[in-house]
Amino acid sequence: MRTNRTSKQIRSVPATLWALGLVLALALTLGGLTGAAHAQEEFKYGAVMPVTGPIPQYGEYFIRGSQLALEDLEKGGWIDGRKIRVVLEDGKNDPKVSLAAINKLINIDKVPIVETVGSSVVLALGPVAQENRVILVNTAAQNPNVRKIGNFIFSLVPLADGVMQTTARQAVEGMKAKTAGLLFVNNEYGRGVSSTFQKLFEGSGGKVVASEIHAQGETDFTTPLTKLKFANADIVFFVGHENELGYALKKAKQIGMKSRWLAPPGVFNPLTLTLAGDAAEGLQAADYPFDPVYGTERMRAFGKRYQERFRVLPGNAAARTYDAIMLYAAALKTGGRTPEQIRDYLLSVKNFDGVSGPVTFDKEGITLEQPVVRVVQGGKIILMK
Amino acid sequence: MNYFFYVISLVAIYGILTVSLNLVVGYTAILSVAHAAFMGIGAYAAALLLTGWGFNFFATLPVAMAVAGLVSGILAVSTLRLKGDYYIIGSFGFQVILYNVFLNWIGLTGGPFGIRNIPRPQAFGSNLRYAILTLGFLAVCLWVARRVGESPYGKVLRAIREDEAAAASIGKNVTRYKVSVFVLSSMLASVGGALYAGLISYIDPFTFTIHESIFLLALVIIGGSGNVYGSVVGAAVLIVIPEALRFFDVPTTVASPIREILYGLLMILFLRFRPKGLLPERITPGMVR
Amino acid sequence: MAHWLLLQLLINGIVAGSLYALLAISFATIYAPTKTFHFAHASIYVYSGYFLYQFAMGWGWPLPVSILGGVVTAGAMGVLVDRVVYTPLRRSGAGVMEVLLSSFAVFVVLQSVLLLVWKSDPRTIRVPEVLKNGIPFGVLTVTPLDLLTVATAGAVLAAVAVFMRYTRLGKAIRAIENDAGMAVMVGIPTEGVRMATFFLGSALVAVAAVFTALDKGLEPTIGVQALLVAVVAMIVGGVGSFPGAALAGLLLGVVENLGIWKIPSEWKSTITFSVLALFLLFRPSGFFGQRVARYSE
Structure with a gap:
């Protein structure tokens, strides 16, 4: 690889010792600290x-x-x-x-x-x-x-098993949706929540007509949204993080999507609304009761x-x-x-x-908190009945 | 002390990965950025056979090695026969394809969910025992690498590294040598991957990215390209330092980028001022040319 | 409905492809004459987006000024990487492989510095809404920004073609690409030309980054994918052929987008690499490249 490589024997003992010494010292520090970390009052x-x-x-x-x-x-x-x-x-x-x-x-x-x-x-x-x-x-x-x-x-x-009951009911009864397109983040959260929703939504007579995935931290939603747009579903059910939702909503508006958007709890967040701007208008979700303003x-x-x-x-x-x-x-x-x-x-x-x-926790240690339904209207987050 | 043995195992596993990469990078001057992909093949093969088929850990190793050998053979034959930088680009592309397969072939790999609860071999359940097991494998790996290095075969590899045209002109089938050492290296990497799966007990695609491949290359360079003991030292230094950082109150937002900057800078500085690494290659007289 | 979707995907593909063409050219501009596999090109790409962000959103410069600033700063940064890392390394006798390794290291360092400076939160650059709101054509939509992207990419590519063919510097770059030794002998100042290629390549990648940032926002991790596309397009087009690289970039964009018509969209980047794999296996010289030598022949 190196052009000027010498062929004579090289023995670099100091470097060897230096390296091994460094490793040893670090290992000892590590071991020492391990032992010392106990006796604390706090x-x-x-x-x-x-x-x-x-x-x-x-x-x-x-x-x-x-x-x-x-x-x-x-x-x-x-x-x-x-x-x-x-x-x-x-x-x-x-x-x-x-x-x-x-x-x-x-x-x-x-x-x-x-x-x-x-x-x-x-x-x-x-x-x-x-x-x-x-x-x-x-x-x-x-x-x-x-x-x-x-x-x-x-x-x-x-957890989603409880909250999605409310979400699916909102899709069918509140939004009168017959068809839904799913757009979810490719991880345990996205798949778990969207499949729970799909089961409940289809159980109450709805139909999922398209299903698209995006990567964690995705910023470019052109491709999945193009496919969803042409699937022409009544609603898009989005599962992902605040930043992803912000980008997706923005893009959906830009490419002229007409479907209304529904999301899981926790997305009514300053980050989503900042990124999406007025594209967040009409976004609904069965959300957590926590509301720092109202x-x-x-x-x-x-x-x-x-x-x-x-x-x-x-x-x-x-x-x-x-x-x-x-x-x-x-x-x-x-x-x-x-x-x-x-x-x-x-x-x-x-x-x-x-x-x-x-x-209050149930027997399995899961909170008994019940969701509320919210919607973005006129740039504000409004509680629905 | 439990944690200490965990770190030891990690060092041994990265030692195996680095030593095996050194065979292609250091001995033969083939630059592969797909080593993490072969580590991934080993990890997935072991994890799937252990969790889904109830295989014994040691029985998964031949399967992992066979799969890694086969896949690396295909990659090697298609790219190493070309002159120029094509094999770099080929391994680069291959790394990404394999990552996508791990990520998107959910039926097989569990996709982004990864595979959980990967058992360790029964006799090596504790961290101490697992450390002994991984050190044992590291020793075997070092022995193989040394044997390869000292054999006539290894001398041809070094000749190819120094002057490909010359090696070809004395009648050596350059492609065959390159392909075979690449396959050997990938098979060893798969063993490292399998041990890794057992240590962490959880694997997902995000471990086996191009960043990991670059990290492994850095270990080879810093340790000493062409010196297999150097690879172990390189792995030890760069695994232990960040683990030791956990004990100081460095804010984590700052600590992880700093760790990356550290190894990146080390790599640049070593390439520039100490290209032979911490432990330079020992070249016995008559070995080259 | 289905054929409309296909048409929309084709439009998306052309928009993406025009940026891919820029990426391919930017990488080839550096790679072809200097033979430097500049992996840190991925970092230059990301940084130019963040420069734009800093200028436009951080310091409130007008958008066109910020864009120009981002492109120029990126160009300077490319030269800096070469002067600080690659060139000293070359002079110390290192080979192609060491330079490549150092470019990985530069990539890792720059990526982490980016995280320290700008954090990992996503960033968007405020663009006049009219640029982004789609113009409907029946069920199809195109945004003005899309049109601007395609137009700019086309103009820049044409300018590069003219530059390479008719200017002294362009001719010098091509001369070095064909035969570096000969170029030195006929008195071409190779170091100066080398700096120019790094500047030009980095500025070109910045143009692609700027349009991506305006349209899709920024995340610290977008560089690698862009680099992959650039490299694949260069191979498919044929190393050494600028028109080939540009054409292949465009084609890749279209193939990627049409490909996901039937297969799930998460396989998009795999499509790119399947194309690469096919070319490496059956036509390593690409469409327009010189024949690639094989050992077995």
Whole structure:
């Protein structure tokens, strides 16, 4: 490869030693730190979040939501003076990276509880948490299979199997749709939610006439939307993230699509509306009750504080992160220390006063929250009856 | 300590991948950007046979190697017979095709969902034991690579690297040598992939991208192109540093790009100022020409 | 309805293909004379989009000025990459393979720097709405931006063709491409020409990036796919043939878009590579390239 390669024998002992020494030193540091990480006075709250990667907005929701929660706990004197520390790892919404992160959190940081988002990630981390008997809190994944993982898995967000009942009813009764085209993100979330919707929609007499997939973080929707346009369905049911929906709506308007749009919960988000502009007009979804502008007093107070602090309105996940940390603190205050005790506490709470709304879990650890239907009208998000 | 053994296994697995890539890049000067794809073939073959067919882990290895060997053979025959940079472009395209197959052939690979709960061989369940297993495979891989390097066959490979036309002019069938070493390298990579699947217990297409292929190339260069021990050192350095970073309070948004910048810069600096890598190739007299 | 869809897909294909033609030419401009497999071209592509974003949205420059700024900055950046990384490496005696490896490294570094500077959030550039709202022709639609894209691409390609054929610099580039040694002997300042090719190639890729950014917005990861298209088009057209590369780019756009008429659209990028695989197997010289030597002959 190199033209001036010498053929005489080269022995570069210093370099060899240097390299091996470096590796050894690092390995030892690593091992040493492993041992030292135990004896700490504070409680730990682990999190595997997509701080970078295709959906970094969720990392941001977490960082901001947890910051506010910790401030409030500090004001309240922590848990008998013992702090809670958040240990955050970047999972990039990539199950593999997230698995490495949760293994580190469980084995080295010894956290009793881990919060995460993203269906692919929750489904990958769930079995690990279950096996190690560590609580996994889901604050944004909707795939219905999350329910089946085990009794250490809690979901502060309702899963698609429940919410899609309302969504499909809205499609058939509210929007009077006979046909639907699906457009969903190519991952566990997109496939799980869209197939749940399809089953329920076709069960109530509707027909899915086209089905298109897009990649995570896609910006160019020309091709799938062209195919959907010519399928000429009454509605497009979109499953994906806020940014993707923003681009898709915009493109749909530009190519003159007439279908109305329906989406899963969580998409009425400043990001979607900014990207889509007036192309979001008429978008409907069975949504979470959390509303930082028009919601309950507690929601509004949280929204106001968040906005003053970070200059944007909080997304759903930010509010749920806040609640998850508060629930953990409440469990600690009752004297719960082991993951089992915390689990039992979580199962016992009734209408916990969260900023995302009252929280009650069912037997399987999934929130009982019920969706509401919203629509974009005149650039505003309006609650439908 | 559990985590420590996990990192050791990771180093051993990347050692296998890097050593095998070194056979083509370092010994023969064939630049392949499809190594992650062959790692993927191994990982998927093992994962599918383990989860779907109840194969024993060790029984999956011959299958993984056979598939990787076959596929790499097709790629090698079609591109390595051409002079010029065609094999780079061919491997580049091939990497992307295979990634798309992993991603979109949902019936077989599970697509973006990946494959979960991949079991480890029963006797090697704990992280400590799995580390021993992977180190064992690394040792075998090193032994093979050394044997290849020191054999007359290996000398021809180096001759091809130094001067292709000269090697051809003394009657060596250059294409045949190139194809065979490429196939061997890919088969070893598939073993690395299978071990990887067992270690992580979860695989998905996003692991086996062109970025991973470039990362593996960086390991070869930094470790020392043509020196198989260098490859292990390269893998160790670049796997351990980022893992060690986890222990310092570096914000993750900054840490992961910095990790990438680090290995990119290292690669540029090594190419420029220390092209022979951390452990330069040892060339015994009479080996070349 | 079905044949209308096909017609719409054809239109989409021509729009995409005209950008692909630009990509192919931009890569070939650098590759053909310098023989540098410039993988970091993918980064230049992404960066020029983000430069445009920074100028137009960050600093509020008028759109045409921002576009020009983005193109020129990208050109300068291409030259910089060559001067800082490739050329010192060449001078230190490294071969083609080391330069290629370093271009991967540059790609990785630039990609991560981009993440640190602009974060990974998607970005859109505000464009006058009239440019983006489709003009309906029956069930078919074309946006003014589409028309502008095709027109610009055509004009730029024509300008490049004229430049290569009639200007001194263009002739010098082609001379180096045909025989670098001879070019030195007849007194062509090869280093100067090399810088010019990097500038020109990078500026051309920026034009493609700008139109993509205006239409579809920006994400940090869009570079690799663009580079793949450029390389495949160059191979299919035949290395060394500029018209061939442009034509092949256009064709690729059309084939990709028509291809997904029946197969699911997620296989789109696989279509590109199946085309590549077929050419490598049966016609490695592409449509218009010189014959490719084989070992077995």
